[in-house]
Amino acid sequence: MADPEIKSYEPYHESxxxxxxxxxxxxxxxxxxxxxxxxxFLLLPLIIVFHEALAKGIGAYTHSLSDADTRSAxxxxxxxxxxxxxLNVVFGISAAWAIAKFEFKxxxxxxxxxxxxxxxxxxxxxxxxxxxxxAQGLLGGWLKAHGIVILFAVPGIVLATVFVTFxxxxxxxxxxxxxxxxxxxxxxxxxxxxxxxxxWYVTLPNVKWGLLYGVLLCNARAMGEFGAVSVVSGHIRGLxxxxxxxxxxxxxxxxxxxxxxVASLLAGLALVTLVxxxxxxxxxxxxxxxxxxx
Amino acid sequence: MEVRVANVRKEFxxxxxxxxxxxxxxxxxxxxxxxxSGSGKTTLLRLIAGLERPxxxxxxxxxxxxxxxxxxxxxxxxxxxxxALFRHMTVADNIGFGLKVRHGPTRPPAVEIRRRATELxxxxxxxxxxxxxxxxxxxxxxxxxxLARAMAIEPKVLLLDEPFGALxxxxxxxxxxxxxxxxxxxxxxTVFVTHDQEEALELADRVVVMSQGRIEQVGTADDIxxxxxxxxxxxxxxxxxxxxxxxxxxxxxxxDRPIGLAAPDAPSGEATLYFRPHxxxxxxxxxxxxxxxxxxxxxxxxxRRVELEIGGERQRVEIELPxxxxxxxxxxxxxxxxxxxxxxTANSA
Numbered sequence: 001m002a003d004p005e006i007k008s009y010e011p012y013h014e015s016x017x018x019x020x021x022x023x024x025x026x027x028x029x030x031x032x033x034x035x036x037x038x039x040x041f042l043l044l045p046l047i048i049v050f051h052e053a054l055a056k057g058i059g060a061y062t063h064s065l066s067d068a069d070t071r072s073a074x075x076x077x078x079x080x081x082x083x084x085x086x087l088n089v090v091f092g093i094s095a096a097w098a099i100a101k102f103e104f105k106x107x108x109x110x111x112x113x114x115x116x117x118x119x120x121x122x123x124x125x126x127x128x129x130x131x132x133x134x135a136q137g138l139l140g141g142w143l144k145a146h147g148i149v150i151l152f153a154v155p156g157i158v159l160a161t162v163f164v165t166f167x168x169x170x171x172x173x174x175x176x177x178x179x180x181x182x183x184x185x186x187x188x189x190x191x192x193x194x195x196x197x198x199x200w201y202v203t204l205p206n207v208k209w210g211l212l213y214g215v216l217l218c219n220a221r222a223m224g225e226f227g228a229v230s231v232v233s234g235h236i237r238g239l240x241x242x243x244x245x246x247x248x249x250x251x252x253x254x255x256x257x258x259x260x261x262v263a264s265l266l267a268g269l270a271l272v273t274l275v276x277x278x279x280x281x282x283x284x285x286x287x288x289x290x291x292x293x294x
Numbered sequence: 295m296e297v298r299v300a301n302v303r304k305e306f307x308x309x310x311x312x313x314x315x316x317x318x319x320x321x322x323x324x325x326x327x328x329x330x331s332g333s334g335k336t337t338l339l340r341l342i343a344g345l346e347r348p349x350x351x352x353x354x355x356x357x358x359x360x361x362x363x364x365x366x367x368x369x370x371x372x373x374x375x376x377x378a379l380f381r382h383m384t385v386a387d388n389i390g391f392g393l394k395v396r397h398g399p400t401r402p403p404a405v406e407i408r409r410r411a412t413e414l415x416x417x418x419x420x421x422x423x424x425x426x427x428x429x430x431x432x433x434x435x436x437x438x439x440x441l442a443r444a445m446a447i448e449p450k451v452l453l454l455d456e457p458f459g460a461l462x463x464x465x466x467x468x469x470x471x472x473x474x475x476x477x478x479x480x481x482x483x484t485v486f487v488t489h490d491q492e493e494a495l496e497l498a499d500r501v502v503v504m505s506q507g508r509i510e511q512v513g514t515a516d517d518i519x520x521x522x523x524x525x526x527x528x529x530x531x532x533x534x535x536x537x538x539x540x541x542x543x544x545x546x547x548x549x550d551r552p553i554g555l556a557a558p559d560a561p562s563g564e565a566t567l568y569f570r571p572h573x574x575x576x577x578x579x580x581x582x583x584x585x586x587x588x589x590x591x592x593x594x595x596x597x598r599r600v601e602l603e604i605g606g607e608r609q610r611v612e613i614e615l616p617x618x619x620x621x622x623x624x625x626x627x628x629x630x631x632x633x634x635x636x637x638x639t640a641n642s643a
Binding site for chain 1: 343
């Protein structure tokens with residue numbers, strides 16, 4: 001912390017008050033620490049991912065990506081995201097609607113429950129499904145009798161992914177909807193709109209940027225989830241391996257180029273998500289400010 | 295459209311917001327619901343609209359029982375306190391919304407909706423702003439758009455919740471006059487909620503004064519101001535002063551002196567005397583008057599407000615004097631209220 005003796009009282013700065021201005025050395029130290037951390041722990045690994053992926057040239061890179069098992073992993077990841085993200089959108093909107101617009105008993109409990117996947121280790125979420133749907137599990141016998149396969153198959157992977165991602169959309173929408181209140185909906189109803197029209201013309205446009213933001217984060221997590229999926233997938237090559245699981249398998253087989261090539265795709269996804277998220281935040285921030293304006 | 299509120303009671307989680315309220319609104323009338331916050335005025339408005347359902351009682355539109363109808367079926371124009379304009383729609387789309395969401399043959403073609411929006415914008419004097427978004431409008435303009443939007447559905451009743459509450463004083467006065475003009479031109483039965491008595495008295499045909507979930511008095515501005523029927527109304531509307539007095543054989547006594555006012559019909563006993571500070575007659579000698587020591591004197595706009603300490607109990611009352619009146623310089627002032635009213639003390643609590 002800055003020594004009060006050497007605190008310099010500069011002329012009033014536009015965005016910062018002079019009273020909280022640290023001395024120049026203190027500022028420099030803070031910035032160096034921040035950049036060093038970001039560089040070592042984030043930027044460097046990212047560079048290494050791409051470096052390793054392209055270590056044997058672009059040919060080896062594309063070759064490893066065109067491998068049948070790799071392609072199947074990519075397809076599965078896309079499929080899982082394509083199922084779980086829409087499910088989350090539906091769940092997120094209904095949960096946010098219920099919590100923000102109605103008063104009911106157990107509301108606080110529901111709000112806390114939505115956060116559960118954030119606080120529980122993903123491995124546990126996977127294990128829960130094994131206990132529930134596994135051969136020795138609670139519903140295992142019944143499922144087997146009816147020929148329904150959930151564990152070590154696509155349905156299990158989807159379920160686990162839905163579980164770990166389901167707070168994303170809801171948590172974006174709840175504060176937004178709470179802030180906007182019921183006024184617009186009441187206005188639409190008083191003008192003769194039915195419930196569906198009110199939702200479609202009024203509620204949804206009011207939250208669209210928040211929703212998109214939630215979908216983006218949800219999608220990134222759905223594609224990148226490892227722990228929960230790892231427990232329920234069974235790691236069957238070409239069948240139940242998602243991209244993150246495939247990366248691990250390739251790496252354990254000392255196929256560095258293959259592992260890092262797939263990893264580079266995931267890293268690329270992260271970067272695209274980051275850019276979109278920043279763009280949305282700019283847009284969405286303005287939207288929020290407009291909300292407070294009237 | 296006549297609106298009749300019949301013995302309506304409304305509870306929120308067993309907390310009563312309205313107790314047994316009845317009110318008849320004539321067709322084409324402009325009615326103000328006036329009261330302090332928590333008096334139930336907004337609840338009553340929302341009940342008429344159908345935004346809330348009564349716990350008991352019924353609301354009639356004409357001869358029809360509207361209480362079981364949804365807000366969509368009631369066809370009311372509701373203007374919200376903060377306007378609730380749809381921020382992602384242009385002004386024209388906001389106004390046309392109520393027509394656009396109609397079904398089947400009742401839904402006018404798009405061209406007609408647009409024409410109607412333009413027409414209403416003319417009426418609210420905002421021609422040319424069709425393509426603006428609500429965020430690009432001033433508070434007063436938003437208010438006008440909200441009113442145009444509510445009128446687009448040709449409502450049976452127009453309901454306004456604190457229509458001028460969020461505007462500054464200047465715009466508020468302008469819009470008040472303008473709302474009166476619109477009302478006279480369109481003839482909609484209109485109910486508005488306000489906590490501003492000046493607004494209510496100036497604008498409304500009749501004022502409904504509410505307090506603690508009950509209607510205290512319904513009447514014209516003259517009725518309410520000159521003939522308040524309860525201590526609450528006397529205290530709430532306009533300036534008032536009050537003194538604890540005693541009634542004995544039709545004569546009013548303050549402490550141990552008669553004050554020269556007769557109340558032949560009043561029962562003997564403790565009572566409270568209410569009068570308007572500006573409606574007093576100053577006296578020189580004092581045989582039957584209220585006399586007090588000047589405790590403070592303030593200049594308020596065109597008058598001087600004098601605070602008097604009366605009698606041994608040091609009860610304080612305010613009276614208003616002309617600015618240059620010599621009495622303001624004196625240390626003792628004697629007066630007698632011009633118009634006054636007596637309420638038995640037991641009820642005034």
